[in-house]
Amino acid sequence: MSGSEFDRIARYFAPLANEAALRLTDDAAVWSPPPGRQLVLTVDQMIEGIHFLPDDPPDCVARKLLRRNLSDLAAMGAAPIGYLLTTALRAATPEAWLADFADGLAQDQRTYNITLFGGDSTSTTGPIMTSVTMIGHVAPGTALLRTGARPGDAIFVTGTIGDAVLGLEAARGNIADPGSFFSTRRLLPEPRVGLPLAGLVHAAIDVSDGLIQDLAHLCTNAGLGAVIEAALVPQSSAARSAGDAWLETRLTGGDDYELILAAPATAEPALRAACGTVPLTRIGTMTAAHSNIIINDASGTPLHFARQGWQHF
Numbered sequence: 421m422s423g424s425e426f427d428r429i430a431r432y433f434a435p436l437a438n439e440a441a442l443r444l445t446d447d448a449a450v451w452s453p454p455p456g457r458q459l460v461l462t463v464d465q466m467i468e469g470i471h472f473l474p475d476d477p478p479d480c481v482a483r484k485l486l487r488r489n490l491s492d493l494a495a496m497g498a499a500p501i502g503y504l505l506t507t508a509l510r511a512a513t514p515e516a517w518l519a520d521f522a523d524g525l526a527q528d529q530r531t532y533n534i535t536l537f538g539g540d541s542t543s544t545t546g547p548i549m550t551s552v553t554m555i556g557h558v559a560p561g562t563a564l565l566r567t568g569a570r571p572g573d574a575i576f577v578t579g580t581i582g583d584a585v586l587g588l589e590a591a592r593g594n595i596a597d598p599g600s601f602f603s604t605r606r607l608l609p610e611p612r613v614g615l616p617l618a619g620l621v622h623a624a625i626d627v628s629d630g631l632i633q634d635l636a637h638l639c640t641n642a643g644l645g646a647v648i649e650a651a652l653v654p655q656s657s658a659a660r661s662a663g664d665a666w667l668e669t670r671l672t673g674g675d676d677y678e679l680i681l682a683a684p685a686t687a688e689p690a691l692r693a694a695c696g697t698v699p700l701t702r703i704g705t706m707t708a709a710h711s712n713i714i715i716n717d718a719s720g721t722p723l724h725f726a727r728q729g730w731q732h733f
């Protein structure tokens with residue numbers, strides 16, 4: 421790294437900041453939120469060795485950091501506005517790493533129409549640590565919650581499940597990855613921001629830890645259970661080619677950043693219309709059996725998985 425901490429803030433982060441950030445030269449941002457809206461606040465980290473690999477492209481690390489947070493706003497039905505950023509870098513981290521990281525931020529700021537409010541820059545003697553606190557907004561009372569699913573609700577999921585964890589397996593040399601499809605899916609999730617789901621779904625959550633573990637949160641929050649059909653869980657053609665041996669990994673590996681939605685079966689046409697070009701698949705049904713998730717295979721036999729999803733420890 422060359423220059424001072426403040427040179428780096430001015431060079432790499434100030435160009436990303438909005439007016440409220442006061443050119444990143446004051447103690448905090450001063451911002452007037454959109455009148456009459458409720459703010460929705462979320463934070464997630466990206467830690468080297470835990471959330472990304474040391475050799476991952478820094479622009480992708482930045483974009484996934486934003487997208488993990490955008491996915492939580494999507495799960496709340498909130499429109500994103502901007503974010504606060506923290507970075508802890510090593511003195512020996514190449515300046516090019518920071519430059520590429522900032523380029524990634526700039527790229528996804530344009531993609532998602534968000535802006536930087538400020539942050540904090542520190543050093544570390546260990547792994548690189550970054551976090552984003554994302555700010556979004558909703559019409560009052562319309563946030564989608566993890567509570568509220570009802571017995572008999574259909575369970576839907578967006579996109580495909582399991583590609584990112586297969587990307588991790590590919591990075592470890594455990595699975596082939598022709599065309600780097602899985603690797604790209606690991607590095608760049610597609611958060612489902614902007615879907616007009618308010619009034620259509622009873623409950624929502626995004627899949628960060630793993631489909632089964634995150635579905636379990638919808639269940640416990642409602643005092644309900646669920647039955648899902650493993651064969652209905654949407655998979656990419658690359659995942660299908662990888663075969664059924666990866667089923668448990670796909671359903672519990674996480675990093676999907678897709679949405680699980682619980683809604684009355686009768687809402688399906690309206691839900692499909694709301695999702696537009698985003699793929700939506702019904703995978704099962706909410707039941708009255710408290711916290712009991714049954715995963716059936718194609719012949720109706722329950723599957724038993726060793727774990728439900730990612731846990732830090």
Ligand SMILES: Nc1ncnc2c1ncn2[C@@H]1O[C@H](COP(=O)(O)OP(=O)(O)OP(=O)(O)O)[C@@H](O)[C@H]1O
Nearest residue numbers: 462463464465488492495625626627628629630730
């Ligand atoms: N250290 C913490 N301090 C305060 N609240 C926390 C802390 N860790 C988690 N939470 C809260 O617990 C809830 C669940 O957090 P969790 O991190 O599992 O959510 P998530 O971001 O949707 O999942 P993921 O972290 O896997 O993306 C959230 O409401 C979050 O704000």
Ligand SMILES: Cc1ncc(C[n+]2csc(CCOP(=O)(O)O)c2C)c(N)n1
Nearest residue numbers: 469470471472473628629673674675730
């Ligand atoms: C190098 C590397 N190893 C493992 C994973 C998988 N992974 C890590 S944390 C997590 C859950 C979500 O994070 P959190 O709960 O902290 O928000 C997942 C699925 C990865 N992405 N990179």
Ligand SMILES: [Mg+2]
Nearest residue numbers: 463464465628
């Ligand atoms: Mg979190």
Ligand SMILES: [Mg+2]
Nearest residue numbers: 492495626628
């Ligand atoms: Mg979440």
Ligand SMILES: [Mg+2]
Nearest residue numbers: 464488492628
């Ligand atoms: Mg999250």
